[in-house]
Amino acid sequence: MKTVNIRQLKSNPGTALAAARADGMVVVMNRDYPQALLVDLERLGVPNLPAVRVALAVTLFRSAAVSAGFAARTAGKPLAEMLTLFSSQGIPLTGNDESAADEALAEMRTAL
Template sequence: MQVVNIRQLKNNPSVALRYAKQDLVMVTNRDEPDSLIISMEQLSGIPNLEQVRLVLGISLFRNKQLSLMAAAKVANKSLSEMITIVSEQGIPVADYTQNEVEAEATFAEQWLHNNSNDEAA
């Protein structure tokens, strides 16, 4: 997969289009994946384009090249559908370290404790 940023795409779109004839081209905006370019020649003759889009979206999410929402857009699925699909594939939807999980749990416990005290008053 080739990668070009927005500035490169604006300055010389023919390079990105030439790359797209051979492979997928990821367009980044401020170092974040933004768009994919693929030539129509590469798509011609694909009997099940929806399945291809789904596999592409899953793959890009699994490889941490796209967010779950962006992958859902590639796959032409809603966010909830995509969450279900990647979960069924055994791909973690959230990627937290042990410390991050513990910090989130501590915050949630404190929030619940504070809110239960408010309701009791």
């Protein structure tokens, strides 16, 4: 197991990722204290890694951390399939709530 400090992680993240790929995990140190673990998903030993990638992509999209396209690429799925998955789980495809979307639609109709 390798350790890197935050400065090393910022300046050369590829080195930390390569170390995680080789050793399975890297401990990220903040000053002299362990702050985080960088874990290689393929070395984690989960029985269904593609399902884990889909779950991560859905979670990232739901929290508005990534776009639908990025989530689809992360999951290794076509965009249309991811949009269908989001919809089936009741995850809104836009950042607006339903009333805001209705208002925007009404404004567009009056503008036309």
